[in-house]
Amino acid sequence: MLDASRLQPYYRAIHLEAAWDRLGTLPCTPIVAVLDTAFNLDHPDVQGNFLSGRNLTPDGLGPNDLSPSPPPQGYAYTDQDNPDHGQGVAGLVAAVADNNRGIPGVGLNRVKVLPLKVFYWVEGSYSSTSDVLASALRYAADQGAAVANLSLGSPTPMDGVVQQALGYALSKGTLPVAASGNDGRDGLRYPAAYPGVLAVGSAKLDGTRSDFSNYSTQPTDLVLAAAGNRNPLEILWSLALGRNYPYYQTLGEYDYRWVGTSFAAPQASALAALYVAKHYARYGRGPSPDQIRLCLTQTAANGGNYDPQTGYGLLRADRAMTDTTYCFP
Template sequence: PQGLALQGLRVPPPEPQGMGDFSAPYVPGELLVLPGGLTPQGLTARVAGARVEKPLEGGFLKVRVPEGKERAKAWELLQAGARWAQPNYLYFPLYTPNDPLYPASPLDPSRLQPYYQAIRLEAAWNLLGPLPCTPVVAVLDTAFNPKHEDMGGVFLSGYNATPDGLPKDNLDPSPPPSGFAYDPNKDAPDHGQGVAGLVAAVADNNRGIPGVGLNRVKVLPVKVFYWVWGEYSSTSEVLAAAIRYAADQGAAVANLSLGSSAPLDGAVQQALGYALSKGTLPVAAAGNVGVEGLDYPAAYPGVLAVGSARLNGTRSDFSNYSTQPKDLVLAAAGNNNPPETLWSLALDKNYAYYQSLGAYAKWLGTSFAAPQASALAALYVAKHYARYGQGPSPDQIRLCLTRTASNGGSYNPETGYGLLRADRVMTDTTYCFP
């Protein structure tokens, strides 16, 4: 009987010691303090402006201090003998936008909320607050429709980087050459609109989806796909020029939801280096073959590579991985078997030579993991600017997103640094806001 009774005992957790984090929202002028061995009155008598408001359960004291001096007074209380001092933190209901394809539904498993929750995005949204700048994500992709109902005011003036014969501001799908046509099973000009939608589709407009950027990010659409010798693709020449263009326009991030197996493309590598030198972080899709080895440009140094995870957090069956350590993270972006897809935008505009998938379409692939990382990187840029008056370098962004991901700073050959943790990106004081 004694043994059974002892097995039922719980060891109380150790009491905290030190000072809490003052970067999260809290009640002005209030601290919660563990006094240590001192009496409440004996403790606060040693700190000017501090007074005990009331004792709380668990031995804590609620202490009133001058507003704006919470952190300083917490430090003084610790110096006076307190064991622990923290803010009186604020908790909020997690923000949920009213876009109809967002809330989770058992009748529609492609709704976005579970995908965003996988990277703790809702918690991060609650931490944004007012942001004094609007970062730009350049999306280098297939085609775009700036007049889409869910992208109102989000697109900056776009650029056609291709030699497809259309004007340089024309973002329509490139017309196929005589004798060729778009293959609906392979060629998808809607792809670019879907990628851009996950970056910055308008939130809280009762339409479609919310982008990860939550109305705080703009998109620079750059068309890089066109018809090359009977194939709908892009080239080293066009892609390198587009990367340089995005950097020259001041984009904080260049999203590259595209790839090739070509390991040594000097022109593209040089352009990526140029972008990094201008303060633009390239973010690229890892590849959709499900094999070891990242596609390029994701595999190049300095690029943040993004693979895809299932909703259960494991690597998607199609997502490429790397046994060699790379700057690789994951975002939830579908699976083949069992099937998982997520809603995003389509062009919602038909052409004489191409019929759009409609206003919205279901997507999957590392192409749709990358824009989640790109938009999160942009939000981090804005948050960093709000705190320090300047944006972080590409190296800082990459370090912040990789080291705060779910693997705790450790690299795993299957999942890289793990699932993005948007909440940590907004609060981490080691890698993101040191």
């Protein structure tokens, strides 16, 4: 058993506990689709908060198998190839809260994860393709996901098929939320750089930009969540697969070394889903993707002002639950 208080400094940075106090009764349970590496629905800290999901890759394991894809003959997983990544990201969205085990997800048992496996072995590399990503985005939208979390990215623009799928998701009411990138440079990775996508970078616990987090001197829909730092080291922790495979040894049930914008994005995704549920409770309908982006950017710590290093600043979860100008006009 682990002490959930170890996440508190990171959640405190976005005023999450104050937001939880303001949730009240929520009549709907939004879905966050997590497009990532691999998932274990039998993890003891999941207990029904993950939906059955789908394997969108052509790895031969079948559409219902979310296990890490077996490497082709002559290849093996390395430290850089981390199938536990998907479970870690999903855990920050919807790990079970109040069960005296592990961690609480940001969603506080009010949000479900739709796990979508999109990483597999492509020409000897553990990655994904434009067609697989596009299929997953469309699948998430067709399943009614309020948010599609994309803790992944490319330094160059993606194929048109992905851009079209992003447009399709937006048209169906699904907000894409994407990690800004871990290069520590000016310029967001794709798909975070695309219009309509909420980009999420990482902040240190003091609220300044993490040393690895990509930023944008050109105004865009960029917010931050606390997700570690390299020097000096700040780390957070989340779920890991907790199940070994003949070709891959998991990091265990939990991993304590997570750091990166990959782990900032799910905090924003889950907060967006909580806002969707709160909006539905008040108005009998969910907000549009544009409305979600407006709420989260304009209530963030920079007071609606854009900063080249931090965008609109750290998320303010408490304001997103109460603001009457941008969130609940």
